[in-house]
Amino acid sequence: MRISIPISAFVAAIVGFGGTLAIIIAAAKAVGATQIETASWVTAICLAMAIECLWLSWRTKMPVITAWSTPGLALIAASSGFTMPEAVGAFIVTGMLLIATGLFKPLTRLIAMIPASVASGMLAGILVGFAISAVKAIPADPWLILPLIAAFFVIRLFNPAVSVLVVLIGGGLAAFLTGRVGGLPAPELSTLTLVAPQFTISAIVGLALPLYLVTMASQNLSGLAVLKAAGYHPEPGPLIGVTGLFSLLSAPFAASTTNLAAISAAICTGPDVHPDPAERWKTGPFYSLAYLVFAIFGASLVAIFAVLPQSLIVLVAGLALTAPLANALSIALHDADERMSATVTFAVTASGLTLFGVGAAFWGLVAGMAVLFLEKLKKR
Helix, strand or coil: CCCHHHHHHHHHHHHHHHHHHHHHHHHHHHCCCCHHHHHHHHHHHHHHHHHHHHHHHHHHCCCCCEEECHHHHHHHHHCCCCCHHHHHHHHHHHHHHHHHHHHCHHHHHHHHHCCHHHHHHHHHHHHHHHHHHHHHCCCCCHHHHHHHHHHHHHHCCCCHHHHHHHHHHHHHHHHHHCCCCCCCCCCCCCCCCCCCCCCCHHHHHHHHHHHHHHHHHHHHHHHHHHHHHCCCCCCHHHHHHHHHHHHHHHHHHCCCCEEECCHHHHHHHCCCCCCCHHHHHHHHHHHHHHHHHHHHCHHHHHHHHHHCCHHHHHHHHHHHCHHHHHHHHHHHCCCHHHHHHHHHHHHHHHHCCCECCECHHHHHHHHHHHHHHHHHHHHC
């Protein structure tokens, strides 16, 4: 055991949690969740991550780090017209699809067949709205927002992983010290709240299916790639299946999907953690401990976010998704032969189109695949 093992685990947990909690808040607001349901969402998803990460790391003796689906949360936050019960029904369906993917290898291969350019175009179309909203937040409170934007881009030159966290903490302190926050809420322990699911075709097609595709293409496949790059040889099925199982179990408590982590995993899988790859799996239990603490105090954290200025929350969410947006655009436009289909996917998804009760992410994927099919048909 080296001190670098718990340090790496705690840094990964704090960066992953603090940097993207604002996106959970945005997603919860989009589906009309109450503050109690939002607190349950945070608590349940943290508990799911703590248990699945502990089990998978111990069982496989690999640093299998899990996370909530940040692109998936962005998808939920960008949606409209869905209620909390419909969202819970969609989360249950997504969990079942992930379990099926873990059990049946052809499903994993089928998802992998979706071109990276089209999948990235869909993801970029989801994320671009958050970046635009962050810019639009400037007029609401320029004296708070502009210094935080400047701090973010300066800090990320030296440490991109903590730049969003610094903006969140610094912005919260600035808001409190300048009187933008009336007062901090009283500390409280978290509780879980059951939400009866409602299954509708529009939510399954417009929310569950895109959430599943984004989670698989942008999270699970990337998480497997991080493990492979670190010299491990993970079996995809059991890892995806276990995250799907805990996504299914936590969904009735308003929690969205969990999956294999990529950025957080990169912090826990490198040689800086431990020179012996066989010892790095021990980051898993410490990472789980951190998320257990987050679960216990999830209600207090949500309450704090509720009193912060809305412009700050919008800014933090937008800044947290800037790097994923840049990466998605880069992948989407990399292949010249697939550039048009990726652009169409991006445009349709970013438009916010809703047709027959189905959201833009699904139609963006359909449009992009249709254009790609026509282009390949012509070449034949």
